[in-house]
Amino acid sequence: MTQYQKHCALPGRLVMVGFGSIGQGVLPLILRHIEIDRQNITIITADERGHGEADYFGIKFVKEPLTRQNYRAMLEPLLSKGDFLLNLSVDVSSTALVELCAERGALYLDTCIEPWPGGYTDPNLSPSMRSNYALREQALDLRGKLGTNAPTAVLTHGANPGLVSHFVKQALLNIAEDTGRDVTEVPAGREAWAKLAHDLGVKVIHIAERDTQVSSIPKKRGEFVNTWSIDGFISEGCQPAELGWGTHEATFPPDGIRHDFGCQAGIILNRPGVTQRVRTWTPMEGPFHGFLITHSEALSIPDYLTVRDADGKAIYRPTCHYAYHPCDDAVKSIHEFAGKNFVQQETQRLLMKEIIDGVDELGVLLAGHEKGAYWFGSQLTCSEARQLVEFNSATSLQVTVAALSGMIWAIENPDRGIVEADDMDFQRCLDICMPYLGPVVGAYTDWTPLDGRNKLFVEDVDTSDPWQFKNIRVV
Amino acid sequence: MTQYQKHCALPGRLVMVGFGSIGQGVLPLILRHIEIDRQNITIITADERGHGEADYFGIKFVKEPLTRQNYRAMLEPLLSKGDFLLNLSVDVSSTALVELCAERGALYLDTCIEPWPGGYTDPNLSPSMRSNYALREQALDLRGKLGTNAPTAVLTHGANPGLVSHFVKQALLNIAEDTGRDVTEVPAGREAWAKLAHDLGVKVIHIAERDTQVSSIPKKRGEFVNTWSIDGFISEGCQPAELGWGTHEATFPPDGIRHDFGCQAGIILNRPGVTQRVRTWTPMEGPFHGFLITHSEALSIPDYLTVRDADGKAIYRPTCHYAYHPCDDAVKSIHEFAGKNFVQQETQRLLMKEIIDGVDELGVLLAGHEKGAYWFGSQLTCSEARQLVEFNSATSLQVTVAALSGMIWAIENPDRGIVEADDMDFQRCLDICMPYLGPVVGAYTDWTPLDGRNKLFVEDVDTSDPWQFKNIRVV
Numbered sequence: 014m015t016q017y018q019k020h021c022a023l024p025g026r027l028v029m030v031g032f033g034s035i036g037q038g039v040l041p042l043i044l045r046h047i048e049i050d051r052q053n054i055t056i057i058t059a060d061e062r063g064h065g066e067a068d069y070f071g072i073k074f075v076k077e078p079l080t081r082q083n084y085r086a087m088l089e090p091l092l093s094k095g096d097f098l099l100n101l102s103v104d105v106s107s108t109a110l111v112e113l114c115a116e117r118g119a120l121y122l123d124t125c126i127e128p129w130p131g132g133y134t135d136p137n138l139s140p141s142m143r144s145n146y147a148l149r150e151q152a153l154d155l156r157g158k159l160g161t162n163a164p165t166a167v168l169t170h171g172a173n174p175g176l177v178s179h180f181v182k183q184a185l186l187n188i189a190e191d192t193g194r195d196v197t198e199v200p201a202g203r204e205a206w207a208k209l210a211h212d213l214g215v216k217v218i219h220i221a222e223r224d225t226q227v228s229s230i231p232k233k234r235g236e237f238v239n240t241w242s243i244d245g246f247i248s249e250g251c252q253p254a255e256l257g258w259g260t261h262e263a264t265f266p267p268d269g270i271r272h273d274f275g276c277q278a279g280i281i282l283n284r285p286g287v288t289q290r291v292r293t294w295t296p297m298e299g300p301f302h303g304f305l306i307t308h309s310e311a312l313s314i315p316d317y318l319t320v321r322d323a324d325g326k327a328i329y330r331p332t333c334h335y336a337y338h339p340c341d342d343a344v345k346s347i348h349e350f351a352g353k354n355f356v357q358q359e360t361q362r363l364l365m366k367e368i369i370d371g372v373d374e375l376g377v378l379l380a381g382h383e384k385g386a387y388w389f390g391s392q393l394t395c396s397e398a399r400q401l402v403e404f405n406s407a408t409s410l411q412v413t414v415a416a417l418s419g420m421i422w423a424i425e426n427p428d429r430g431i432v433e434a435d436d437m438d439f440q441r442c443l444d445i446c447m448p449y450l451g452p453v454v455g456a457y458t459d460w461t462p463l464d465g466r467n468k469l470f471v472e473d474v475d476t477s478d479p480w481q482f483k484n485i486r487v488v
Numbered sequence: 489m490t491q492y493q494k495h496c497a498l499p500g501r502l503v504m505v506g507f508g509s510i511g512q513g514v515l516p517l518i519l520r521h522i523e524i525d526r527q528n529i530t531i532i533t534a535d536e537r538g539h540g541e542a543d544y545f546g547i548k549f550v551k552e553p554l555t556r557q558n559y560r561a562m563l564e565p566l567l568s569k570g571d572f573l574l575n576l577s578v579d580v581s582s583t584a585l586v587e588l589c590a591e592r593g594a595l596y597l598d599t600c601i602e603p604w605p606g607g608y609t610d611p612n613l614s615p616s617m618r619s620n621y622a623l624r625e626q627a628l629d630l631r632g633k634l635g636t637n638a639p640t641a642v643l644t645h646g647a648n649p650g651l652v653s654h655f656v657k658q659a660l661l662n663i664a665e666d667t668g669r670d671v672t673e674v675p676a677g678r679e680a681w682a683k684l685a686h687d688l689g690v691k692v693i694h695i696a697e698r699d700t701q702v703s704s705i706p707k708k709r710g711e712f713v714n715t716w717s718i719d720g721f722i723s724e725g726c727q728p729a730e731l732g733w734g735t736h737e738a739t740f741p742p743d744g745i746r747h748d749f750g751c752q753a754g755i756i757l758n759r760p761g762v763t764q765r766v767r768t769w770t771p772m773e774g775p776f777h778g779f780l781i782t783h784s785e786a787l788s789i790p791d792y793l794t795v796r797d798a799d800g801k802a803i804y805r806p807t808c809h810y811a812y813h814p815c816d817d818a819v820k821s822i823h824e825f826a827g828k829n830f831v832q833q834e835t836q837r838l839l840m841k842e843i844i845d846g847v848d849e850l851g852v853l854l855a856g857h858e859k860g861a862y863w864f865g866s867q868l869t870c871s872e873a874r875q876l877v878e879f880n881s882a883t884s885l886q887v888t889v890a891a892l893s894g895m896i897w898a899i900e901n902p903d904r905g906i907v908e909a910d911d912m913d914f915q916r917c918l919d920i921c922m923p924y925l926g927p928v929v930g931a932y933t934d935w936t937p938l939d940g941r942n943k944l945f946v947e948d949v950d951t952s953d954p955w956q957f958k959n960i961r962v963v
């Protein structure tokens with residue numbers, strides 16, 4: 014048997030809430046790399062999925078959905094100082110669990126800020142209040158309330174959001190080095206990173222992902238197929254398209270909406286993310302259209318990288334957003350879903366064992382600097398992922414190893430209060446993740462969103478600056 | 489051996505130009521229903537596809553692409569009075585072949601007005617000149633030149649364009665009957681049909697098609713997959729989105745373009761059809777998004793149904809367009825194609841034998857009348873199509889039997905000059921097609937493009953009339 018390095022020990026208990034594709038994928042990694050007694054682990058989840066795996070590992074499996082009403086009663090007995098709550102569910106309020114953990118002295122990590130059911134699609138809420146901007150601001154408010162040395166609660170630390178914030182830092186360092194800057198000293202703290210991004214002239218950061226995984230079973234009519242949470246994807250896909258709004262942008266989108274509260278790092282568009290495509294690029298795929306699905310890293314990264322003048326006015330911020338090409342079956346699923354006016358399909362299929370081929374090419378594209386555009390990220394094939402860790406696909410492994418690294422960082426730094434990936438030690442997290450990401454590559458490209466435009470039809474483009482969102486947006 | 493009815497005899501020769509999915513599918517139908525000597529048939533095509541089938545039926549197979557330079561030399565020896573030229577190719581000018589046939593006294597049929605190569609995507613031509621409107625007007629000019637009793641040349645008589653024009657007439661009769669009108673006398677001629685459509689208050693005619701055929705082999709990256717000509721689909725998908733423009737329309741599209749010549753029945757939008765989705769409905773699928781791909785029936789049908797006042801001013805015309813949901817693999821192919829700025833994928837796969845399931849639900853949706861909306865069309869499954877006629881799928885059979893019926897009508901009516909489906913005997917054509925269309929159904933629906941709108945996001949809709957194009961268009 015291979016001996017894996019134990020990165021740290023968790024003497025307390027671990028409660029896993031939710032045991033879908035990410036929960037199932039992370040469990041073997043936790044057992045492999047964190048010193049923990051299996052008997053101290055409890056899974057609380059809403060359905061039978063993964064029950065066989067839990068039995069296989071000898072982990073307690075409780076099928077009892079958490080609700081606004083029962084979550085305290087359910088979780089309080091399982092959490093006290095030194096314990097860990099790993100939230101990998103959908104439809105359970107992240108902030109509710111964070112507050113509870115702070116009260117109990119327990120550590121916390123999730124991979125998405127989730128509201129209670131309906132929070133994403135409550136027609137009584139304005140688009141602004143249904144955005145990730147609002148969810149993030151609520152969590153940041155809580156940070157203030159709980160204090161900066163409350164028990165560590167890591168927000169949104171999967172692949173994206175999560176790992177990609179660390180990729181951005183590594184990419185900034187790589188571009189700095191490749192453009193002849195002195196990088197012997199790694200920027201210490203937010204201001205220094207923002208200064209570096211500003212200095213490099215990075216205008217745009219895409220989380221550019223192309224998932225090429227394919228299944229042996231064709232998508233059926235009335236079925237939503239994806240490589241990770243279908244409920245999660247549909248929820249965020251129905252939220253407003255959302256992006257961090259850069260200081261270089263010359264034209265405000267006609268349907269753009271600013272928020273009347275919070276950090277002002279981002280805006281939303283008056284439409285669901287699943288209906289908005291954007292032009293982006295990855296090394297294996299080349300140029301493609303991704304969907305502008307909202308994600309909290311589209312806010313945390315540009316917020317982190319904002320440079321302000323003495324009056325607090327933002328003088329530099331990159332535009333930042335997700336540009337997601339999900340697996341082909343999900344592209345079809347989205348088309349069907351939009352065609353039914355966003356009434357969710359009756360059935361869903363989360364691709365796991367039936368994936369027969371493909372790569373999840375997930376990284377960050379930093380553009381507008383002197384070398385054009387630079388993509389940095391992971392090109393993990395599904396078959397490599399499976400060889401590396403059982404119960405995973407390429408998509409899940411990028412998330413689960415990032416969650417693992419966040420857990421380890423939290424255990425090692427137990428009193429940091431609420432943090433986002435951007436606030437954490439990127440090098441430590443990357444070190445833990447690297448062995449599980451397949452080829453991690455950096456690639457420059459001279460591609461811009463103006464390539465091949467204005468050929469057969471006159472298009473309204475801004476030729477003075479390729480990296481205007483106006484050029485990136487597909488209309 | 490089953491005895492099939494011979495509908496007519498062709499004593500002369502038959503030249504088939506192009507032997508792709510439609511050519512291969514129509515040959516067994518021709519041999520089955522037209523009295524003809526196999527030795528009199530010649531296939532002229534550009535590649536090896538179908539060679540085995542030609543050999544199987546003992547038909548001469550010439551692989552020699554027609555060009556501007558060689559087409560006269562190639563075809564003149566094969567065509568004289570009483571012969572038939574069946575053009576099922578791509579990239580061969582329809583009008584050039586029609587002129588040649590008129591000179592030689594031969595009959596002619598095609599299923600699409602094709603220009604010579606590059607005609608669809610010549611950036612030196614304006615969008616207006618790259619439209620089907622322009623191609624159709626050129627063909628209509630030729631009609632004037634050749635005279636109305638030249639040898640019959642049937643333009644664009646496949647499923648759509650073609651059969652759907654006959655469906656529209658049948659649907660008008662059905663709605664008339666169902667709304668208590670006297671339909672003992674079938675309208676005689678264009679004016680009478682237009683009057684009926686006007687009287688019924690039909691505002692919108694969609695060619696509403698949902699192809700659900702799926703393949704056992706997943707689409708590969710860099711591959712365009714479809715159930716009929718990929719070159720054909722890409723060509724028309726890159727033409728401007730195009731539609732017949734109804735007299736009830738209150739808002740002209742911001743990117744709409746009128747033509748400065750011709751019949752004025754249609755307009756184009758300043759964008760390729762593959763990037764424009766529209767809301768439509770079929771009985772099996774329910775509501776869905778189709779692509780607004782240009783097709784000549786989107787012009788010929790509304791032109792035919794136009795009612796003019798004494799001054800020649802159009803006082804009634806329905807809006808008419810294609811709303812095409814190709815097979816799911818084609819939806820993915822389009823997404824990829826658009827993402828590469830309309831650079832065609834390196835490989836293509838025309839689904840034939842690997843189709844494992846699915847229906848081509850193809851019909852016409854007539855809406856805005858007193859019973860709401862009415863769909864009339866064919867719901868042919870692939871397995872039924874294969875049982876009916878070898879070398880076919882659901883998609884091809886709807887086209888090939890329509891082409892057969894057009895050939896028969898031409899042989900029976902040999903001196904009508906250039907005609908479109910709308911000018912022909914719809915009953916004769918339908919009678920020939922019916923046994924090959926699977927269930928042909930009519931269905932009313934109270935669906936409108938306003939259903940489910942304006943829920944999570946404020947949308948700019950015209951609630952005073954659901955059947956405005958503004959409501960149908962997906963933006």
Ligand SMILES: NC(=O)c1ccc[n+]([C@@H]2O[C@H](COP(=O)([O-])OP(=O)(O)OC[C@H]3O[C@@H](n4cnc5c(N)ncnc54)[C@H](O)[C@@H]3O)[C@@H](O)[C@H]2O)c1
Pocket residue numbers: 030031032033034035036057058059060062077078079080101102103104105124125127169170171172173174175241242243244245246363412
């Ligand atoms: N940051 C990232 O990179 C990333 C990537 C993938 C998924 N995610 C997020 O991780 C979460 C889980 O994703 P997944 O793919 O495993 O989802 P999934 O849909 O496969 O599983 C969701 C799990 O939550 C459970 N659940 C649902 N309601 C519950 C309730 N009320 N109480 C307890 N459990 C409940 C379900 O039973 C299921 O086990 C989602 O929030 C998703 O958005 C983040």
Ligand SMILES: NC(=O)c1ccc[n+]([C@@H]2O[C@H](COP(=O)([O-])OP(=O)(O)OC[C@H]3O[C@@H](n4cnc5c(N)ncnc54)[C@H](O)[C@@H]3O)[C@@H](O)[C@H]2O)c1
Pocket residue numbers: 505506507508509510511532533534535537552553554555576577578579580599600602644645646647648649650716717718719720721838887
């Ligand atoms: N009206 C309808 O319902 C309908 C439906 C499907 C296809 N079509 C049209 O029918 C035509 C054929 O469709 P398909 O699916 O069979 O196409 P396909 O791509 O399968 O086949 C095209 C054929 O044309 C041949 N060809 C190409 N260039 C040629 C040349 N220069 N000279 C001679 N032959 C040449 C090819 O070798 C091939 O045999 C297309 O124009 C298409 O748009 C119409």
